[in-house]
Amino acid sequence: MEIFPEVKLRVRISTNDVHYAGNLVDGAHIMQLFGDVATELTIRYDGDEGLLRAYEKVEFLEPVHGGDFLEIVGKIVNVGNTSRKIIFEAYKIISSSKDKTQESACDVLAPPLLVAQAIGTAVVTKDKQRVKRTVIDSNDNEVFEAFNKIKSGEAKRMSQK
Ligand SMILES: CC(C)(COP(=O)(O)OP(=O)(O)OC[C@H]1O[C@@H](n2cnc3c(N)ncnc32)[C@H](O)[C@@H]1OP(=O)(O)O)[C@@H](O)C(=O)NCCC(=O)NCCS
Numbered sequence: 001m002e003i004f005p006e007v008k009l010r011v012r013i014s015t016n017d018v019h020y021a022g023n024l025v026d027g028a029h030i031m032q033l034f035g036d037v038a039t040e041l042t043i044r045y046d047g048d049e050g051l052l053r054a055y056e057k058v059e060f061l062e063p064v065h066g067g068d069f070l071e072i073v074g075k076i077v078n079v080g081n082t083s084r085k086i087i088f089e090a091y092k093i094i095s096s097s098k099d100k101t102q103e104s105a106c107d108v109l110a111p112p113l114l115v116a117q118a119i120g121t122a123v124v125t126k127d128k129q130r131v132k133r134t135v136i137d138s139n140d141n142e143v144f145e146a147f148n149k150i151k152s153g154e155a156k157r158m159s160q161k
Pocket of ligand 1: 051084
């Protein structure tokens with residue numbers, strides 16, 4: 001079975017990204033980071049930036065503030081002719097400790113806090129796909145399965161029965 005790429009992007013949210021009262025960052029900024037992750041994924045998979053065609057689900061679960069550190073994780077979970085379905089997750093990994101006596105104090109969040117998630121589809125048209133892949137047919141899969149059984153010793157045990 002083919003293993004699809006996964007990428008991680010770590011960024012610090014700057015005060016320039018704050019859009020609303022209370023140092024709050026707009027959801028569109030998180031979407032931009034999802035877009036950067038999708039771009040890296042299609043570069044790794046196809047050798048091309050690709051284009052985001054659709055989002056079918058976007059959720060903003062926790063507020064993000066200026067000064068937070070985020071880790072954005074993206075993984076291709078399904079590949080069509082030109083479509084690449086991607087699951088995105090944004091985690092807050094460091095935030096201000098909100099200590100009024102020490103405004104530079106920050107905390108590492110353990111575990112990280114899931115702040116947003118989405119499912120999206122990027123498209124790389126056939127003419128832009130620079131990485132050529134061979135199609136594995138079912139006969140090949142049978143050969144791989146047999147090979148894996150031999151490697152794990154299962155085939156030997158079966159022949160002893
Ligand atoms: C992306 C773009 C090139 C696709 O054009 P297209 O090839 O005519 O698109 P299609 O409607 O034929 O769909 C292409 C693929 O996406 C899939 N798709 C289309 N709409 C979809 C949707 N709403 N959700 C999930 N997948 C979808 C199709 O099933 C098809 O998949 P397949 O090739 O694996 O079978 C074109 O729509 C475009 O330029 N859009 C603007 C993109 C953009 O600017 N994004 C923002 C910046 S990245």
